[in-house]
Amino acid sequence: MPAVPLASVLFVCVHNAGRSQMAAGFLRHLAGDRVEVRSAGSLPAAQVNPAAVAVMREAGVDIAGQEPTVLTTEAVQASDYVITMGCGDACPVFPGRKYLDWRLEDPAGKGVDAVRPIRDEIRTRVEALVAEIDATAGREG
Numbered sequence: 001m002p003a004v005p006l007a008s009v010l011f012v013c014v015h016n017a018g019r020s021q022m023a024a025g026f027l028r029h030l031a032g033d034r035v036e037v038r039s040a041g042s043l044p045a046a047q048v049n050p051a052a053v054a055v056m057r058e059a060g061v062d063i064a065g066q067e068p069t070v071l072t073t074e075a076v077q078a079s080d081y082v083i084t085m086g087c088g089d090a091c092p093v094f095p096g097r098k099y100l101d102w103r104l105e106d107p108a109g110k111g112v113d114a115v116r117p118i119r120d121e122i123r124t125r126v127e128a129l130v131a132e133i134d135a136t137a138g139r140e141g
């Protein structure tokens with residue numbers, strides 16, 4: 001395990017029950033302990049979306065034990081990357097962070113067939129993010 005992670009990433013969506021949980025699950029799966037992963041929501045749901053849990057399980061990633069978490073200023077301040085997925089102006093902005101807005105369809109209320117393409121798009125974006133983090137760390141090291 002690296003003494004210090006290469007980067008810290010915070011995924012944010014309104015309910016922290018679908019998109020941000022899937023993204024966090026993929027990042028943990030793909031980057032392991034090289035990246036510190038957080039997810040949060042401006043208005044967290046009571047539980048992670050069951051369809052998101054099901055499609056992630058199909059992809060070999062278990063997010064069933066995750067719980068929606070409220071977005072805090074401290075979580076944003078502690079992150080190198082802040083990736084929003086529909087939380088709008090609820091996300092505080094601090095200098096020195098890289099902010100990305102991933103416009104993704106909300107999986108809320110959708111079945112697994114409708115959530116699979118959202119999951120696949122998230123995986124593609126997370127893979128690109130891991131490549132960027134690894135490349136940036138290589139330039140700094």
